[in-house]
Amino acid sequence: MTEQLKIPTHVAIIMDGNGRWATSRGLSRSMGHKAGSENLEKLARYIIKQGVKVLSVYAFSTENFKRSDEEVDYLMNLFTTRFKKDAKKYNKENIKVVFSGRDYPLRADVIKTMQEITELTKNNTGGTINICLNYGGQAEITDVVLKIVKDTKSGLIEEKNINEKLINKYLYQDLPPIDFLIRTSGEKRVSNFMLWQLSYAELYFPEIHFPDFNNKAFDDALLVFNRRERRFGGVK
Ligand code: FPP
Numbered sequence: 220m221t222e223q224l225k226i227p228t229h230v231a232i233i234m235d236g237n238g239r240w241a242t243s244r245g246l247s248r249s250m251g252h253k254a255g256s257e258n259l260e261k262l263a264r265y266i267i268k269q270g271v272k273v274l275s276v277y278a279f280s281t282e283n284f285k286r287s288d289e290e291v292d293y294l295m296n297l298f299t300t301r302f303k304k305d306a307k308k309y310n311k312e313n314i315k316v317v318f319s320g321r322d323y324p325l326r327a328d329v330i331k332t333m334q335e336i337t338e339l340t341k342n343n344t345g346g347t348i349n350i351c352l353n354y355g356g357q358a359e360i361t362d363v364v365l366k367i368v369k370d371t372k373s374g375l376i377e378e379k380n381i382n383e384k385l386i387n388k389y390l391y392q393d394l395p396p397i398d399f400l401i402r403t404s405g406e407k408r409v410s411n412f413m414l415w416q417l418s419y420a421e422l423y424f425p426e427i428h429f430p431d432f433n434n435k436a437f438d439d440a441l442l443v444f445n446r447r448e449r450r451f452g453g454v455k
Pocket of ligand 1: 234236237239240252253255278280283294302350
């Protein structure tokens with residue numbers, strides 16, 4: 220009898236390599252992002268179908284604003300057009316979409332799109348996709364500290380009640396810890412992504428560029444996850 224695969228509760232993906240995928244084909248970097256977004260739509264639905272409860276993806280980091288205006292604009296337009304359509308498909312499949320990141324300096328139409336998608340999918344129960352947009356792990360922890368200081372000063376919380384569980388509730392989204400981080404394209408870095416949530420995650424760095432990281436590549440990743448022995452700081 221084949222053994223049942225363990226399915227991680229929370230999977231995170233750093234969708235790296237769109238640019239390299241495009242330039243290796245003589246295309247513009249923007250075409251790589253287009254291909255990446257098409258892949259995300261198929262892959263996200265597949266991953267949730269496998270029983271993963273939460274999928275977090277790094278769509279745009281706070282540092283990505285350093286890229287050319289053309290590339291930033293392309294990504295933002297992709298979000299307000301293509302991703303908005305994808306969100307309707309997610310909604311039909313009972314998938315909830317949430318966002319993590321800072322609003323400033325996102326465009327007003329991007330913020331409005333995030334609000335609409337959040338509202339549309341808020342009651343869905345068949346899995347969650349967390350889109351990290353204008354997101355930075357250090358920025359998130361800074362924002363948590365600022366909110367906790369404010370709420371402590373106003374008497375909403377007491378210093379003695381500040382612990383890991385409370386901090387989790389002050390993050391952009393109150394999600395389970397990440398079990399499995401996949402960064403495509405071979406770079407072995409976490410690049411300021413979900414630093415608090417990654418504490419005990421298993422890390423996996425396939426060489427494949429994100430637009431080519433398809434459902435079969437995810438199946439392979441699941442096998443890798445199943446071969447890992449997780450101890451959470453304890454002994455075997
Ligand atoms: C990193 O590849 C990828 C990004 C900065 C953008 C990721 C965005 C998508 C997959 C598009 C879909 C998402 C939404 C919600 C619009 P890179 O450009 O750094 O690639 P490189 O390292 O090869 O240059």
